[in-house]
Amino acid sequence: MTDRQRLITVPVPLGERAYDILVGRGLIGSAGARIAALGARAAAIVTDEHVGPLYASALTGALEAQGLRTTLVVLPPGEATKSYASLERVCDAVLEARIERGDLVVALGGGVIGDLAGFAAAVVRRGVRFVQVPTTLLSQVDSSVGGKTGINSRHGKNLVGAFHQPSLVLADTALLDTLPAREMRAGYAEVAKYGLIDDARFFAWCEANWQGIFAGGPERDEAVAQSCRAKAAVVVRDEHETGDRALLNLGHTFGHALEKITAYDSARLVHGEGVAIGLALAFRFSAFLGLCPPGDAERVEAHLTAAGLPTRLSQVPGGCGTVDELLAAMAQDKKVKGGALTFILARGIGRSFIAPGIEAGKVRAFLDSEIGTSRT
Template identity: 75%
Template sequence: MSAPMSDAPLAVHVPLDGGRAYDILIGRGLVAEAGARAAALGARAAGIVTDETVAELYGARIRESLEAAGLRAGLIVVAPGEASKSYAGYAAVCDGLLALKIERGDLVVALGGGVVGDLAGFAAATLRRGVRFVQVPTTLLAQVDSSVGGKTGINSPLGKNLVGAFHQPRLVLADTATLDTLSEREMRAGYAEVAKYGLIGDADFFGWCETNWRGIFSGGPERDEAVAICCRAKAGVVVRDEREDGERALLNLGHTFGHALERLTGYDSARLVHGEGVAIGLALAFRFSARLGLCSGQEAGRVANHLALAGLPTRLAQVPGGCGDADALLDAMAQDKKVRDGALTFILARGIGRSFIAPGIDRAEVRAFLEDELRAG
């Protein structure tokens, strides 16, 4: 018998057209409900894609939930970390799903963090030219950002997320109880994406984060509230600009710098995880904005101080093993998805909650800024 539905998970609706609307459900205990919720979508089978760490914690639980609801289910387990978001990892997941005889009317279930969600989602987007999928994010970063909006993909040796597709999930189950098992480092990394939403367009939310961030970390009611606020903000952007033709690029605040750092550290999570790169990128974006006279140095300092208080890095010198020189960083940025006609595009800020898209930024200006940041230590 399948688990009873949760009494009152928080719900965020993503009202996309063409029959592609879906719900994001947020609350404790939703992993146990995956079977009943998947059955409600009309699926008969599910291929669960997860990594070794998450499989040990929740793999059997979600498979039992799906089977109890009458679905045929199987697990495909990859190694944890960005290295799995590769051509080889993608091929292994696709072959695993085909071996499970997953059909277009079935489901791919992404159980894990952002790496698993991106990888499983891309496999679902391309397997049999498109299979439905469900996101069950188990990290803070995935719950507030990567599981929502339909961006899927893998990394190339030339850059991050350069091979992928837009493929919206049919349902997102954000079980906030799964965050209880995260390491402190992973919680901090996810928190960078939480703070990002305030910095993009909601100064009041950033102020709320400054007051309530400890409750998010400790699992108080602030956690569910923060996840819901971030999902609501992202859902609004996705509905207005699903394929990142304009406004959605704002969600990449800090990511031009952050993705370059990930590439230069070889996607080695022992050195740098995505959220840490984003945190450094956020601080850099505000300091660069201040350098250009767009915002005050005081606001840039406030951003860096809060991220540091939450235990996040804010300086290039904090990248273990270093990140190369200014030219190496610029070369890595040249593969950013926002590059147009070879010109760099940044997300900059006129203040906290006042971010904007800044195309055609002068490379010499960026290089001089990076050299100063590298010297700053």
């Protein structure tokens, strides 16, 4: 089958900032021509020590064959790389490579590299174009789309950043063939999330087809494309997260708190695992508040468990912290307004909504019950 036959195009119509997400197997082979078509004269490729040895040489060669001057920036892998120190390193490397506003920063890697390289592109020369070449399932269906870029602070995850849309996203689903099983499972949490937000039919499709997604069949391309369509539709309605784009954070208030408590140590917890626990917690919290049928919360937990994902606080290696520690971590969530927590809750599968001003006492009571359950 040819690249053309496999190609799925998902447009993101944002006026002057519009771009396409291309999904399919083997796209890395045509990346040089596709990126060169954007009209740049030079490109700085940002990657990490895991992905670089696999794909950086081929991408560099493809770009240089199209006449682009290239430079390569290789960073350590892991969430800890989303730091001020790494941002400084990338910005200095891009400037040293004489990348101009009309040139490109190319993010070759997972969500960490995409977020960091995108933020560097947003601030260098007050804005340089960039391209996302996501290499994990999580980044293909979530972080590479929508223009959110940033780094972590000691106060919490993604608290320093900017909205900066890419010029192109190339989601080569064949790159996922070499992805460790744990990373594949973690990325799948974000796929399931799109069904849980507002598409019960897609969630049911996931329940029936998740094994094909993992195996690399045509289900994988469709899952990535449908996830991108869902996210693109929300981004077009609410580019800067002033309204219903916050729905995309379903499960993330809990998940980000767990990541902070585990000090962003990927040996203990990676982002998608935190999201999976967060999704299950969001539905159980909704049921706890009488908003969601308990059976729906059980169905969410059962599916995530079948896919090999954690769903309980007791499954966080090294512990999830105390209720007070969890609440303190949540207090730094970007959705906090006037000191009150905003959660994304659900009235059922595919029926999520923004719930501002949730009483801290109710959150505490729920977490007490969850931690109490984990100890029995």
